Amino acid sequence: MTTGKLIYKPAFNAIIAVSATIFLTSCEKVIDLNLNSSEKRYVVEGIITDQTGARVTLSQTKDFDEDNSLAGVSGATVEMSEAGGAVTTLTESSPGIYTAPGMNGTSGKTYSLSVRVNGQTFTAVSTMPQLVNFDTLYVTDEFLFGENRRTANTEYQDPPGRGQYYRFVQYINGKKEPTIFYQSDEYTDGNYVNNKLFYFPEDDDNEDQKIKTGDQLRIDMFCIDANVYKYWFSLDRSATGESGQATPANPVTNLKGGALGYFSAQTTQTKTITVP
Structure with missing residues (x-):
């Protein structure tokens, strides 16, 4: 068993709609988190x-x-x-x-x-789905959160008929980035798609982790089936519990027998450019 300590600092709300018998004071409360060992999977x-x-x-x-x-x-x-x-x-x-x-x-x-x-x-x-051709990779400047960010753009022709699913993996100067990129044709069925891979590095103040002129930018594009798409979607949305989207949970898997993870039969294509 491991015990961690979380310092909780309640915020002071300027609007007080309770009686004067309740006093709000600035305080720090130590919360002990008991992180029990779990059964290996x-x-x-x-x-x-x-x-x-x-x-x-x-x-x-x-x-x-x-x-x-x-x-x-x-x-x-x-x-x-x-x-x-x-x-x-x-x-x-x-x-x-x-x-x-x-x-x-x-x-x-x-x-x-x-x-x-x-x-x-x-x-x-x-x-394994039919291959959808990865036509183009290029970089654009996007003004996000008060600053310009270089962003990878992928383009491809989605075939008519719903049911195409895609995953993208980004590498900058040979380093694989952990961001999960996925796409379905729910709103782009039969269209020529411009898919921007919005990317925010773990250390957003570190300029070396951002896309910049002279970098070698590589994007892998995978055509995946519906069950594998559900895995990556749920991993991104629910497994982390970030942005208030859901309580943290294991991602949906297509494996039977109790293991975590996934099995994917997928097409793969790669494009690499030097960022101008």
Whole structure:
């Protein structure tokens, strides 16, 4: 059990609508938070793309006071297969990392994942969408919160018919940014889409973490299925509990058997530019 201390400073409201018998004073109250250890759960992150190489990361959750390094789990049996096709067993290339370098997927096909470890079995199914071409990547200046910010713009032609889902990952000078970018065609069905990837670094005062002239900007675009979109949407909206959107909770998963994480059969495209 870990105990943390939170200093709570109540704000003083200038409008007092109660009787004079109530006195408001400035104070500090120490609140003890009992952060109990929780039962470990397995975390599965499985990906197969339309390019060569399938990969599964198997790890376990950690308690609040533990470091944030990957707790890779070795010794699992990890298998992937196309519906009606042969089963491929992934090889453990490093602790908790299982790969099939020669395996690749095809748009429109459905793929299954099976992970067996310590008497438990986790399964998932994902269908690889049709590829939507990543047409253009460029940068614009956007005036946000009192200052100009360089912002990546992605453009693509969404096909007619609802049901396309996208995820984007941003790299600045080779460093992957943690911001979660996702998009559906709920309001853009059949349109030519300009999708601005609004980005606010963890240290907003650090200019080196912002997009600037001369940076190498890379964007990966993934076409994902509906269940994987729900995972990223819920991870962004509810798992963090930020902005008053929801109580913190585990994201929605397409895995069965009690593991956290996701399995995604997805198309992938990459564009890189030097920021002008």
